[in-house]
Amino acid sequence: MEKDQQSETDQEFWVFGYGSLMWRPGFPHEETQPALLRGYHRSMCILSIRYRGTPEKPGLVLGLEEGGECMGRAYRVAPEHIADAVRYLQDRELVTGVYLERTLPVTLEDGRVVDTYGFIADKDHVQYRGALTDREAAEIILAGHGQEGPARDYLANTVGHLEALGIHDVDLVRLLAIVDEAAQASR
Template identity: 50%
Template sequence: MQPFTQDLWVFGYGSLMWRPGFEFEERREARLYGYHRGFCVYSHVHRGTPEKPGLVFGLDRGGACRGAAFRVTAEKATETYAYLQAREQVTSVYLDVLRPVKLLDTGARVTALCFIVDRAHAQYAGKLGFEDQARLISEGQGQSGANLDYLKGTVEHLREMGIRDAHLEALWHAVSQRLP
């Protein structure tokens, strides 16, 4: 990425929605077209290990994804980008790209930094079956904590946004049933 001379928009679709970890001027609900949120990334650091991987979200091709867009001032953009590189690109499983997102309250389009899954990366899980997802999430534990907390935080935040994702709700129910 080039040095930032303007404000930077960042699109969050998983934990970035509820735990961005950086300073921002505004947060707006937004939609990214052409990609969907999916548990398609084996986590070897944050929510699992290489020996016992967890499962985290990636933006994968097709559909649309509702999430949050954060506006970071130009003065904080380089620092924020460096933070996001350290957080999201530990194993380089994502491609950091700029894509247009639609701000849902106004309909305006802004260009936002998005982390799209790299389908050629060894940690790309593809479209796993429901039982495999539930097993990996219920067993995953990494530097950022239990994988089930990641799922729970995302489901709860989506509910706060008025989004009921039937698949994620069913997955949360299945994972919580596995808890002792």
């Protein structure tokens, strides 16, 4: 069978993770590679009203915003697991509709460029909070506590996991320092 006649399930299927999917993907995969996404950056720009906050006291979690670049992980999913992986990711990421599904081209560590399935922040959604100052973001993070715990823990875990993977996100490290400084000052 010629390549252009292959069915969708015969094609490689990759998923891009830039936050908790990097250390807790939750779906079976056959390969993991460091991956660089150009044109988007990781940002604490999503109000969390479930996992790290409530509607009354939202927390703040990651989203991908346009501009810059983002180092993350790409996961290759076997054809027989694609449907289950997509269903799982939709259930996990599309709970409130604040993320948009996209095909995101990334460059893998081995130099290959592959299309990945991923999610970006919906700037028109009520939970989107782009352009927050660090102080504004810190206030939201300190107030947020949802079914998965405090928003501060989410940020600290994110920074720790990124560092363990060799990814130093200057903006998140700075924000965590501001959050911890504000928490200390309020004691």
